[in-house]
Amino acid sequence: MKGWRDPVALLAIPAIAYLLLLYALPLLWLLMKSFIGPGGLTLKPYIDFFADPFNWRVVWNTLVVALWVTLVCLIVGYPAAFALARAGVALQIAMLVAIILPLSVGVVVKAFAWQIVLRRDGVVSQFLVAVGVWDEPQRLLFTQAGLVLGAANIFLPFMILPIYSVVKLIDPRLTEAGATLGATPLYRFLRIVLPLTLPGVVSGIAFVFSMAVSMYVIPSLLIGDRFQTLSTLTGRSFLFMRNEQLGSTTAVVLLVLAVSVVVGSSWLARRLGARA
Amino acid sequence: MSFLDVSGAEKSFGSAMVLGGVDLGVAQGEFVSLLGPSGCGKTTLLRIVAGLLAVDRGTVTLDGEDITARPPHKRDVGVVFQNYALFPHLTVAENVAFGLKAKRRGAAETREAVKRFLDLVHLADFADRSVRALSGGQQQRVAVARALAVRPKLLLLDEPFSALDRKLRETMQIELRRLLRELGTTSVFVTHDQDEALTMSDRIAVMNRGAIEQLDRPEAIYRRPATAFALGFVGLSSRLSGRVIGTEGGLATVETAFGRLVAPGSFVAGAPVLLAVRPERIKVDPPGGYAFTARLRDAVFQGSKVQLHFETTEPDQLMVETTDLPDGVPAPGSEMKLGWAVADTLLYPAP
Numbered sequence: 001m002k003g004w005r006d007p008v009a010l011l012a013i014p015a016i017a018y019l020l021l022l023y024a025l026p027l028l029w030l031l032m033k034s035f036i037g038p039g040g041l042t043l044k045p046y047i048d049f050f051a052d053p054f055n056w057r058v059v060w061n062t063l064v065v066a067l068w069v070t071l072v073c074l075i076v077g078y079p080a081a082f083a084l085a086r087a088g089v090a091l092q093i094a095m096l097v098a099i100i101l102p103l104s105v106g107v108v109v110k111a112f113a114w115q116i117v118l119r120r121d122g123v124v125s126q127f128l129v130a131v132g133v134w135d136e137p138q139r140l141l142f143t144q145a146g147l148v149l150g151a152a153n154i155f156l157p158f159m160i161l162p163i164y165s166v167v168k169l170i171d172p173r174l175t176e177a178g179a180t181l182g183a184t185p186l187y188r189f190l191r192i193v194l195p196l197t198l199p200g201v202v203s204g205i206a207f208v209f210s211m212a213v214s215m216y217v218i219p220s221l222l223i224g225d226r227f228q229t230l231s232t233l234t235g236r237s238f239l240f241m242r243n244e245q246l247g248s249t250t251a252v253v254l255l256v257l258a259v260s261v262v263v264g265s266s267w268l269a270r271r272l273g274a275r276a
Numbered sequence: 277m278s279f280l281d282v283s284g285a286e287k288s289f290g291s292a293m294v295l296g297g298v299d300l301g302v303a304q305g306e307f308v309s310l311l312g313p314s315g316c317g318k319t320t321l322l323r324i325v326a327g328l329l330a331v332d333r334g335t336v337t338l339d340g341e342d343i344t345a346r347p348p349h350k351r352d353v354g355v356v357f358q359n360y361a362l363f364p365h366l367t368v369a370e371n372v373a374f375g376l377k378a379k380r381r382g383a384a385e386t387r388e389a390v391k392r393f394l395d396l397v398h399l400a401d402f403a404d405r406s407v408r409a410l411s412g413g414q415q416q417r418v419a420v421a422r423a424l425a426v427r428p429k430l431l432l433l434d435e436p437f438s439a440l441d442r443k444l445r446e447t448m449q450i451e452l453r454r455l456l457r458e459l460g461t462t463s464v465f466v467t468h469d470q471d472e473a474l475t476m477s478d479r480i481a482v483m484n485r486g487a488i489e490q491l492d493r494p495e496a497i498y499r500r501p502a503t504a505f506a507l508g509f510v511g512l513s514s515r516l517s518g519r520v521i522g523t524e525g526g527l528a529t530v531e532t533a534f535g536r537l538v539a540p541g542s543f544v545a546g547a548p549v550l551l552a553v554r555p556e557r558i559k560v561d562p563p564g565g566y567a568f569t570a571r572l573r574d575a576v577f578q579g580s581k582v583q584l585h586f587e588t589t590e591p592d593q594l595m596v597e598t599t600d601l602p603d604g605v606p607a608p609g610s611e612m613k614l615g616w617a618v619a620d621t622l623l624y625p626a627p
Contacts, residue, residue, distance in 0.1 A: 173361035176328050179348035180355040181375030182426055191374070195365050 031255075034248040045249040055233075058250075062229040063257065065147060066213035070159075072152035073208045077159035078201070084160065085167035099157045107154060111221040114150035115141055118222070124149075147223045151212055158207040166200030195272075202269040206262040213258045230254040277337065279304040279462055280325070280430055285334035287320055294320045296486040297334065302430075302462060307453070308491075309465045309473040312483030313509070318466045321483075322432050325464065327351045339429055349378075354428035358435045360419040362407040368418050369394065369403040375426035393421040396455055413444050420452065424459065431456070433465045437472065449476055470510045474498065482506045504550050504624040513552045514594045517626060520547045528623060533592055534568045539621035548626035555583070555597040557620040560612055567615030570594055575605045584612070 034045050049055050084095050102110070117123055118140040128134040140146035170193065178188040216231045225232075230250050237247030278301030287295040295317045302308045310318040323329040325336055327348035335344045343351050354375075363371050369390050376386040394400045397417035402410065407418060416436055423431055436452075437445040453476050456463050467473050473480045474494045481491045482505070490502035501507035507515075518532035520543040528541045530551050539551055570586040582605055586594040596614060606612065 171359070171361060173357050173359065174363060176326075176348070177355065177357060177361040177363075177422075178374070178378070179328070180326055180351075180353060180428075180432075181378055181422065182349050182352075183375070183378035184349055187378050191378075192363060 030244075031248050031252050033244050034252050045245050046253075049246070049249050049253070055250075058228045058230055058233050059253065059257070061227060062213055062231070062254070065144065065151070065219070065229065066209055066261075068144075068148040069151045069155060069212040070205055070209045072148060073156050073159035074201070074205065076152070077156055077204065078163055078197075080156075081160050081163035081167050081197075081200070084164045086172075099160055103157055107217050108221070110154055111150060111218050114146070114153070114222055118146040118150065141222065142224050142226075144223065144227070147219055147227070150222045151215060151218050154218060155208045155211050158211065159204040162203040162207065163197060163200040166197050170196050198269050198272065202266045205265050209265070210258045210262055213261070214254060230257070277340070278302055279306075279339060280464070281335075281337045282321070282325065283335050283337075285321065285324055285336070286332045287317075287324065287329065288332060294486050295324075295331075298486070298488055300481060300488060300491070302464060304462055305460045307456060307463045307465065307476060307478045309467055309477040309480045310483055311467055311470060311473040311480050311509070313468055316483040317486040318468075318483050319434060322355075322434055322464065322466050325430070326353050326355050326432055328355075352429040354423035354426065354431045356416075356419045356423050356431070356433045356436045358438060360415045360436075362415055362418055362422070364406075364408055366407065367403065368399060368405050368407055368410070371407055371418055372422045372425050374422060379426060389425050393425045396424075397421045412439050413448060416440065416448065420455070424455075424461065427459075429462065431461050431463045433463060435467055436465075437467075437469075445472075452476075474510070480510075482509060484509070498554070501622065504552075504627045507552055507622060507624065512555050512595060512597070513622075514555055514558060514596070516551045516588075516592050516594070518549055518551050520545055520549055527618065530623070533589055534570065534594075537621065538566075538618050539623040540618065541623035543623070543625075550624045550626050552622040552624070553616050553620055555595045556581075558596040558598075558614055558616045560584075560596065560598055560601070560614060562613070562615035564615070566618070567613050569611050569613050572606055572608050572610045572612055574608055577605055586612075586614075 035041055035043070037044055084092060084099070087095060119125070120137050120139040120141075122140070124140055125134070125137045129137055140149070174192050174196075175188045178192050179185075183191065214231050215229075216235055219227065219229055219232055220235075228236075230253060234247050234250040234254065237243045237250060241247075280300070280302040282298060282300040285295050285298045285300075286293075298317070298321060300308075300321070310321060312318050320329065324331050327343070327346060331344065335342060337343065338351065338353065343353075363374065366374065372390045372393055373386050376389055381389070390403070391400065394403055397420055399414060399417055399421065402414065407415060410418065416439075419436070433452075437448055440448060449472060465473075465476065474497075477494055479491060480494055480497050481488045482497060482501075482503075483489065484503075484505045490497060490506045492500075492502075497506060498511050501510065507513055516532040516534065516537070518530040518537070521529045521531055521536065522545050523529075523542045526540055526542060527538050528543050528549070530537050530539060530549055532551060537551060541549075543549060570588075572584055573587045574585040576583040576585070581597050581599050582601055584596040584598065584606075586596070588594045594614075
C-alpha cells in the first residue's frame with residue numbers, strides 16, 4: 001500500500017488523465033459499438049462476422065502476412081543484432097544510424113519506394129532474372145511476397161533493437177566458459193546464447209507482430225484492395241461503407257488476435273527458457 | 277617433454293608484442309603460477325593454452341598431443357575465469373552439470389559428479405539456488421566445481437581470488453590448493469599477487485613484458501631472484517646501486533654509498549650494478565667485522581617484527597626487518613650498525 005501514499009506516484013496523473021480521457025475512453029466507446037444492437041447488448045455482429053467465409057479469409061490473410069513478416073524480421077534481425085552488439089565503436093555507430101535513421105522516413109514514402117522496387121522492371125525482378133532464378137521479369141508488386149518483403153524492411157529495426165539490447169549485456173566470457181567445458185559451438189548457442197537472448201527475441205516478436213498484424217498503409221500501397229486484412233477491412237468499414245458496427249467488430253477481433261499472439265508467444269518463450 | 281609444453285609462443289595485437297617467444301613446461305599434477313604485473317602477458321598466455329586465443333607462432337602440447345590448432349572445446353582444458361562467468365540462467369547444480377551434459381555423459385554419472393563436486397566445494401545445500409543469489413566466494417566455488425566436474429587434463433585459473441576480500445581469499449587459497457592436490461589436477465594459475473603465488477605454487481613463473489624471467493620453486497624465487505625485476509616484484513629488498521671495483525674468486529667487490537661491499541658474482545671492473553639483500557637477512561649489530569653504520573629514518577612496528585628504514589640517497593633503499601631488538605624500537609635519527617652474510621648478497625647488472 002506504500003506505493004499509493006508515495007507522492008511521486010502523483011506525477012503520473014497528467015499522463016494517466018491524457019491517455020484515459022483522450023484515448024482509452026473513446027476507444028472503449030468505439031469498441032462497445034460492436035456489442036450494442038437495437039435491442040441492447042448483443043453478440044450478433046460477431047456471429048454474422050464469423051458466418052461469412054470471406055471474413056475468415058480476411059483473418060487468415062492478416063495472420064499469415066503478419067507471421068511471415070515477423071519470421072523474416074527474426075531471421076534477418078537476430079544475426080544483425082549480434083553483429084551490431086559485437087562491432088567496434090565506429091562501426092556500431094554507423095550501423096545504429098543505418099537502423100534508426102530510416103525510422104524518420106514516413107511509412108508512406110517507404111511504401112511508395114517499395115512500389116518502384118517491386119515493379120516488373122524493378123531492381124528485384126531484374127536481379128533475379130540476371131542471376132538466372134527467373135526466366136523473365138515478373139511483378140512482385142501487389143503480391144503477398146512483395147507485401148512481406150516491404151513490411152519486413154519497415155519493421156526490421158523493431159526486431160533488431162530489442163535483441164541488440166539483450167545481446168549487448170551477455171558477457172562474451174560465458175560462451176568461452178562453455179567452450180572450455182567441452183561444449184560445441186552449436187551446443188553453446190542453444191544452451192547459453194539462445195536462452196539468454198530469448199527475452200529480447202520475445203519483445204522483438206511482440207513489437208513486429210503487433211505492428212504487422214495491424215498495418216494499414218503498407219498493404220494498401222503494396223497489395224491493394226483485392227487483398228483484405230482486418231485493418232484494411234476496418235478502415236473500409238468506417239471510411240467507405242460507413243458501417244461502424246462492422247468496423248468496431250473487426251477492430252475487436254484484431255485486438256484479441258494481436259494480444260493473444262503476443263501474450264502466447266511470451267508465455268511460450270518463458271516455458272522454453274525455463275527448460276533450457 | 278612436460279605434460280603441458282608451451283614452446284616459442286609469440287603473440288602480437290597490432291604492433292604491440294604481448295608475448296615474445298615464451299617457453300613453459302608444467303609437469304603432471306603440478307601447480308604453476310604465472311606471476312607478473314598487469315600487461316605482462318600472463319593472461320594472454322593462459323588464453324592461448326585454453327585455445328581462446330590463437331598464437332602467432334609457437335606450439336602448445338598437452339599430454340603428448342599437439343593442441344596448438346585445436347578449438348577450446350576439444351582441448352580438455354578447464355578455465356576458472358576472473359569474473360567466474362557463471363551461466364546466469366542456470367542453477368548452481370545446472371552450472372556444474374553443464375560440461376558433463378555438453379559431453380553427453382549419462383544422467384546417473386552426471387548427477388553423481390555434480391553431487392561429488394558440490395560436496396567438495398561445500399555447496400551441496402545450494403544446488404537448486406540461482407547462481408545470482410550467491411556471494412562472491414560461493415560463486416567462485418561454483419566456478420571451480422564446474423571446471424573440475426568434467427575432470428580436465430589441465431585447469432587454468434585466471435586471478436580467481438581478485439574479487440574476494442583478504443580474509444576470505446586466504447581461506448579459499450588453502451582450500452583450493454588442498455582440493456587440487458587431492459584430485460591431482462595439473463594447474464596453471466595467473467596472478468599479480470606475490471603472496472598468493474608464494475603460498476600456493478609448486479613453481480612460479482615470474483613474467484615481465486611478454487617473457488618469463490624466472491621459473492622456479494617459490495623459495496628459490498625469493499632467495500635467489502634471477503633478475504632485478506624478479507627481485508623487485510617478489511618480496512621486499514634493500515637495494516644499493518654501485519660500481520664493481522674488481523672480481524676475485526667468484527666474489528665481486530662493489531663500491532656503494534655505504535662503502536665497499538662484497539657479493540658473489542663476476543663482473544668486469546667498472547660495471548654498474550645493483551646490490552640487494554632481503555631485509556630479514558640484515559643483522560643489527562652483527563658479530564664480526566663486515567658491517568657499516570647507517571642513520572635510521574623511520575621504524576615501523578608490525579607486531580611480530582619491526583621494519584627499519586634507513587636514510588639513503590635515491591634510488592637506493594635500505595630496509596631491515598628484525599624480530600630481535602633487545603633495547604626496544606630505536607628512535608629515528610639513531611646511528612645503527614648493520615651487516616649481513618656475503619652469501620645472502622644478490623648482485624645484478626644495473627637495470
